[in-house]
Amino acid sequence: MSVAERERPLGRGTTYLLVAGDVLAIVLFVVLGFRSHHIQVHYLANLIRVATPLLAGWFIVSVFTGAYRPTAVLGEFMKRSALTWIGGILLGLLIRGLVLREGFIFTFMLVTLAVTGVLLLGWRLVYFLIISGRSPSR
Numbered sequence: 001m002s003v004a005e006r007e008r009p010l011g012r013g014t015t016y017l018l019v020a021g022d023v024l025a026i027v028l029f030v031v032l033g034f035r036s037h038h039i040q041v042h043y044l045a046n047l048i049r050v051a052t053p054l055l056a057g058w059f060i061v062s063v064f065t066g067a068y069r070p071t072a073v074l075g076e077f078m079k080r081s082a083l084t085w086i087g088g089i090l091l092g093l094l095i096r097g098l099v100l101r102e103g104f105i106f107t108f109m110l111v112t113l114a115v116t117g118v119l120l121l122g123w124r125l126v127y128f129l130i131i132s133g134r135s136p137s138r
Helices: 012-036 043-065 076-097 107-134
Strands: none
Touching: 012 043, 012 076, 012 107, 043 076
């Protein structure tokens, strides 16, 4: 596969779709956390307060990992996605701890990484397969 084929642009609309899906995956993680902890007070304000640091971490790291750079190679796309997930969520947790002045809880970090990993990497795999017109075995 040539460089031109591997780095073919997917179009602005598909990039917007990918960004929207990433945001929804992170917001879904926060909503699931709220439901599991029975948080109902000031729901929207808390949703914004908790999701914003994670989204900031994700998008800051995505600039350095090339998470939104087009590629036709599944392995490259998922590698960038995984690097963005690990770095972005960890940075988001750091930002959350500093801004909200909340302590570090190791099990919360593990749960956050596990659940966001399933949501973000699962979403991004489905996105790539649909946009590229491939089946998982190709």
